[in-house]
Amino acid sequence: GAVVSQHPSWVICKSGTSVKIECRSLDFQATTMFWYRQFPKQSLMLMATSNEGSKATYEQGVEKDKFLINHASLTLSTLTVTSAHPEDSSFYICSARDAGRTRTEAFFGQGTRLTVV
Amino acid sequence: ELKVEQNPLFLSMQEGKNYTIYCNYSTTSDRLYWYRQDPGKSLESLFVLLSNGAVKQEGRLMASLDTKARLSTLHITAAVHDLSATYFCAVDEYGNKLVFGAGTILRVKS
Numbered sequence: 001g002a003v004v005s006q007h008p009s010w011v012i013c014k015s016g017t018s019v020k021i022e023c024r025s026l027d028f029q030a031t032t033m034f035w036y037r038q039f040p041k042q043s044l045m046l047m048a049t050s051n052e053g054s055k056a057t058y059e060q061g062v063e064k065d066k067f068l069i070n071h072a073s074l075t076l077s078t079l080t081v082t083s084a085h086p087e088d089s090s091f092y093i094c095s096a097r098d099a100g101r102t103r104t105e106a107f108f109g110q111g112t113r114l115t116v117v
Numbered sequence: 118e119l120k121v122e123q124n125p126l127f128l129s130m131q132e133g134k135n136y137t138i139y140c141n142y143s144t145t146s147d148r149l150y151w152y153r154q155d156p157g158k159s160l161e162s163l164f165v166l167l168s169n170g171a172v173k174q175e176g177r178l179m180a181s182l183d184t185k186a187r188l189s190t191l192h193i194t195a196a197v198h199d200l201s202a203t204y205f206c207a208v209d210e211y212g213n214k215l216v217f218g219a220g221t222i223l224r225v226k227s
Contacts (some may be wrong), residue, residue, distance in 0.1 A: 005172050034215070
């Protein structure tokens with residue numbers, strides 16, 4: 001299957017600082033990438049849909065000014081958690097679909113464990 | 118709005134036993150996925166079910182899809198300890214986004 005690389009795999013930051021997480025599709029182009037957040041023992045919750053060259057679409061209740069998403073190319077989307085607080089500590093996972101093939105399955109990155117201290 | 122219900126949420130099984138995890142969804146879709154997640158890890162794709170009546174098997178796991186009943190099942194045959202993980206179903210909202218079930222935590226006891 002296609003490969004989605006997410007970096008970093010874990011990060012610890014201080015309250016009030018910002019953290020950037022990268023999601024790259026390595027062997028395909030992704031018009032659309034998705035960002036999920038997962039709290040312990042819970043399911044994945046979609047935060048936003050990232051579209052190449054346009055603004056991201058955020059799910060209800062997700063603060064767009066806090067979770068900045070940039071999808072500057074067909075292989076890279078970034079999620080920046082701004083002014084992070086301990087309650088932002090979570091597991092963040094990205095996924096991407098192959099732009100060249102309609103309705104293909106989504107491929108998932110390895111996830112990023114964010115801990116805000 | 119598409120909703121996905123998965124049950125049971127927790128399943129404790131004896132090795133060698135069989136069991137089924139159920140995934141119901143609320144609106145029409147013809148594409149359903151099953152994933153496995155180990156602690157601290159991301160999702161591993163198990164099955165992609167693309168049409169009504171689809172059945173796929175891999176080792177001790179078999180998944181099926183009934184689009185008319187809006188139901189998918191993940192059947193575990195003769196469970197072994199290595200199958201302990203969290204299993205998620207996810208339904209494709211017509212190529213837009215995936216909606217996940219709550220997940221089933223599976224523990225296989227020796």
